[in-house]
Amino acid sequence: MIDRLDTRKLIMTIIMLFLGLVFLMPFIWMISASLKIEEEVLTFPIQWIPESWNAVANYKEVWTGSMPFLLLYWNSIKVTLLTTLTSVTISGLAAYGFAKINFKGRELLFIIVLATFMIPPQTLLVTQFLLYRWIGLYDTHTGLILLNSFSVFGTFMLRQFYLGISNEIIESARMDGAGHFTIFFRIALPLVRPAIATYAILRFIWTWNDFQYPLIFLRTESLYTIQLGVQSFADEHGSIYSLMMAASVSAIIPLLIIFIIGQKHVIEGIQLGGVKG
Amino acid sequence: MQTGIKTQPISTRKKRKKRNGDPFSGWKENLAGYIFIAPMFLGTSLLVLFPIISSLVLSFTDWNFVSGYRNASFVGFDNFQKLFTNPLFLKSLTNNFIILLAIPVTLFISLSLAVIINKYVYFKDLFKVIYFMPFISSIVAVAVVFQVLFHPTNGPINQFLRAIGVENPPGWIASVAFSLPSVMLIMIWTSIGFNLIIYLAGLQSIPKELYEAAQIDGASAWYQFLKITIPLVSPTTFLLLVTGTISSFKIFDLIIVLTNGGPANSTITPVVYLYQQAFLELKTGYASSVALVLFIIVLIITYFQFLGQKKWVNY
Structure with a gap:
């Protein structure tokens, strides 16, 4: 009984973690885009980890x-x-x-x-x-x-x-x-x-x-x-x-x-x- | 902490021993009271009471900030007459009422998430933090991010929609039809955290025995949600409905940065209209009448809140 309940809770936690990730997508996208060179910001599918890093120059300008x-x-x-x-x-x-x-x-x-x-x-x-x-x-x-x-x-x-x-x-x-x-x-x-x-x-x-x-x-x-x-x-x-x-x-x-x-x-x-x- | 408190005053005991009269009342007590509340009261008078009363007076004048108060005169109810026949103001009111539709959606999502987080997951605190993040983030920065995300041709959202087969994805903030729904979507996203947190507090006050009894009777989780949770959190729902409604009349940052009321005034709200009239057109008197109407609308809503509360308190 207790074991079954825990698996259910675990599955729910994983689903919710996934939902949470989707929920925070705008933030993750924002951070990722801020590290890229301009040409790659809008490429699709989205490259969450930048291919060409430009973080230092971007933040220096800001x-x-x-x-x-x-x-x-x-x-x-x-x-x-x-x-x-x-x-x-x-x-x-x-x-x-x-x-x-x-x-x-x-x-x-x-x-x-x-x-x-x-x-x-x-x-x-x-x-x-x-x-x-x-x-x-x-x-x-x-x-x-x-x-x-x-x-x-x-x-x-x-x-x-x-x-x-x-x-x-x-x-x-x-x-x-x-x-x-x-x-x-x-x-x-x-x-x-x-x-x-x-x-x-x-x-x-x-x-x-x-x-x-x-x-x-x-x-x-x-x-x-x-x-x-x-x-x-x-x-x-x-x-x-x-x-x-x-x-x-x-x-x-x-x-x-x-x-x-x-x-x-x-x-x-x-x-x-x-x-x- | 506790011990420090009890010992400290004793050290001052000897110095202050000589005091005549009853220390618990009289002019000394009054004076102390006034001194303690003076900064708050004076500040509130200067920055809230005085402005609201002057607004009332100004709204009956045609004062224009450029021409100065010397050229201003009383015009009776002219401003209000103009206001209620002004298509832009009426549109802004309509928009605000459409925005209200986002509140039930927010409440439903928040309550569902609150129930799940309260009972069915590990790491509760983590989830609270996740959903609360948009609420404490700067709306200006959020609006800037969504400007890009919602870009009609190259924005990630529409690229995604096209990739999954939507041929004509909406123009979001660039289209007259979708700009207001876009604003509402962001509103929902930013306010879920707040509503969720309040719901979590509300859920704590539901006695556990009710669920246990329901479980013994074999009621499903969905049935429990419908028959126990929803009715018993209704006071919270009501509170959130009211705060949500009132705060919908205060949305400013999001619209100013995201759309500036456009395109074609499709996202204008009374507050944005007030800002434009007061600080861009510099029609001081007219803008004051907008402010007054806005104040009265919120007052009426608050009045209904009190009426409603009486009904809910006896629950």
């Missing part, structure tokens, strides 16, 4: 050519890290306030913040754009960072975790004379560290992949982030597929690595929030 990915990477890393840092800080503080401090108007303010979650971000673009032109944040990294820093999702998610901390721990600390800041840094923050990590990884991924805000709020090419760079690169080299694929690989791979390392956090975070980026 990384140091007219739209240098070195600069785009630097911009993206800067914007993404700072956004993640500010967003985690702001959401972490607000979440603690909403979960553990009894101040007047707490429920109402929380509902207001939550309600903004339903607003599709695109409906705000026009007026955000005008506002940014007006206060001088247009075409700056600071402005871009701020746009992704006030996350209702992060606040909501971290609040759930703070609510899980028993009030007794906090009350006894208060009896000992600790203020909310001490409690926040010494007690609450260490306790919700896994949740903070989850949110930080999600925020990192979403910001790294963000295309809409850079498209609208950046104009100077030297400030471009990687997503914007890939699009400009594709516009410029639209007919040279091997280069386009090398650019796409460069935009996707670092994140795939982060995802594979932190996959448990990412998947749990998504399941917990049930929200799309």
